[in-house]
Amino acid sequence: MTRFDAPVLTPGSPEEAVQAFGDGAGVTLIAGGTIAMPEIVHGRMKPQKVVLLRRSGLDKVSREGGKVTIGAAVPISELEQGDEPLATAAQNVADGEIRAQATVGGNLCAGPGRDTPRGDLQAPLLVLGAQVRSAGAGGERTESLEEFLAGDYRRRLVLDVSYSPADATGYAAFWRPHTHHYTILAIAAARANGELRVAATGVAPHAVRLSGVEQSGNAADALQGIEPPDDALASGWYRTQILPRLVEQALSSL
Numbered sequence: 001m002t003r004f005d006a007p008v009l010t011p012g013s014p015e016e017a018v019q020a021f022g023d024g025a026g027v028t029l030i031a032g033g034t035i036a037m038p039e040i041v042h043g044r045m046k047p048q049k050v051v052l053l054r055r056s057g058l059d060k061v062s063r064e065g066g067k068v069t070i071g072a073a074v075p076i077s078e079l080e081q082g083d084e085p086l087a088t089a090a091q092n093v094a095d096g097e098i099r100a101q102a103t104v105g106g107n108l109c110a111g112p113g114r115d116t117p118r119g120d121l122q123a124p125l126l127v128l129g130a131q132v133r134s135a136g137a138g139g140e141r142t143e144s145l146e147e148f149l150a151g152d153y154r155r156r157l158v159l160d161v162s163y164s165p166a167d168a169t170g171y172a173a174f175w176r177p178h179t180h181h182y183t184i185l186a187i188a189a190a191r192a193n194g195e196l197r198v199a200a201t202g203v204a205p206h207a208v209r210l211s212g213v214e215q216s217g218n219a220a221d222a223l224q225g226i227e228p229p230d231d232a233l234a235s236g237w238y239r240t241q242i243l244p245r246l247v248e249q250a251l252s253s254l
Contacts, residue, residue: 006028006046006047006048006049006050007049007050008050008051008052009049009050009051009052010051010052010054010055011051011052011053011055011056012055012056012057013056013057014056014057014058014159016056017051017053017056017057017058017157017159018135018140018157018159020051021051021135021136021157022136023136023137023155024136024137024154024155024156024157025155026047026048026049027047027048027049027050027051028040028045028047028048028049028050028051029051029053029105029106029157030050030051030052030053031052031053031054031058031072031073031103031105031106032075032101032102032103032106033101034094034098034101034102034106035102035106035110035118036106053072053073053103053105054073056073057071058071058072058073058074058105058159058160059071059073059074059075059103060074061074061078061082066164066165067162067163067164068082068083068162068163068164068165069160069161069162070104070160070161070162071104071105071159071160072103072104072105072106072108072157072158072159072160072161073103073104073105074103074104075099075100075101075102075103075104076090076093076098076099076100076102076103076104076107076121077090077096077099077100079104079121080099083128083163083165083166083169084124084166084169084171085124085127085128085169085170085171085188085189085190086121086124086125086128088124088171089120089121089123089124089171089173089186089188090120090121092120092173092175092181092183093107093120093121093181093183094181095181104121104161105158105161107119107120107121107122108121108122108125108132108145108158108161109153109154109156109158111154111205111206116182116183116231116232116233117182117183117184117185117201117202117231117233119201119206119207120183120186120201122145122149122199122201122206122207123186123187123188123199123200123201123207124171124188124199125145125161125163126145126146126188126197126199126207126208126209127166127169127188127189127190127197127198127199127209128163128164128165128166128190128192128197129144129163129164129192129197130144130145130161130162130163131143131144131145131161131162131163132144132145132148132158132160132161133158133159133160133161133162134148134153134156134157134158134159135156135157135159136155136156136157137155140159145161146209149206149207164192166190166191166192167190167191167192167193168190168191168254169188169189169190169191169253169254170187170188170189170190170249170250170251170252170253170254171186171187171188171189171250171253172186172187172246172247172249172250172253173185173186173187173201173246174186174242174246176233176234182233183201183202184202184233184234184239184242185200185201185202185203185228185234185239185242185243185246186200186201186202186246187199187200187201187210187243187246187247187249187250188200188201188250189247189250189251189253189254190254191254196213196214196217196254197209197214198210198213198214198247198250198251200222200226200243200247202228202239203226203227203228203229203239203243204226204228204229208226210222210224210226210247211224211225212224212225213247213251217251219244219245219247219248219251220244222243222244222247223240223243223244226240226243228240228243
């Protein structure tokens with residue numbers, strides 16, 4: 001049995017969650033626990049204060065005025081029948097048990113794993129132009145997902161993420177067959193109001209937009225400014241070989 005020597009707080013509302021989180025110093029957030037609990041069990045993470053989010057009221061999805069808002073504690077499984085390309089990405093996160101437990105906020109804030117990429121929902125949300133509402137040092141703020149990922153997002157409490165569905169979308173991914181279905185590389189594309197947005201998972205510590213492809217609409221420009229890493233699933237060189245092909249597949253679906 002896992003023992004917490006740190007205090008454990010269970011907020012019952014978003015406001016209580018914000019108060020419990022404070023400025024994020026020394027706080028370990030647990031919603032689904034699919035990332036944090038293995039780290040704690042194996043002694044790689046030693047929390048100073050634990051905040052459990054399952055009863056925080058951050059598990060709602062709403063649609064209003066053409067905008068979709070997803071609470072941070074919504075299970076990934078709830079996205080599987082939603083808007084593309086988010087739905088397809090959600091359908092291929094790990095396995096059904098993990099998807100029912102893991103949360104949108106946890107996936108959004110997941111840095112790279114020790115041996116594999118994580119954060120499968122980041123690229124789809126990037127191309128949907130998602131906005132992230134979070135709390136922490138300096139108070140509550142809303143910013144683009146790109147700005148959020150470029151900052152010290154592990155010191156922020158995600159409250160929700162919102163976006164407007166795109167006019168057309170595409171998604172292509174390359175997986176390693178496994179019980180938990182690891183994503184080696186994935187491409188999300190979307191077109192909204194005449195703008196093309198393309199993003200990749202598995203080529204950097206978090207998902208990034210492929211600006212070369214967005215400007216030219218050509219999959220051959222996918223490698224501009226990209227240096228994929230080596231990990232347990234594939235080498236960086238291998239990723240450079242399949243990246244343009246996946247981009248072409250995603251674009252062909254638009």
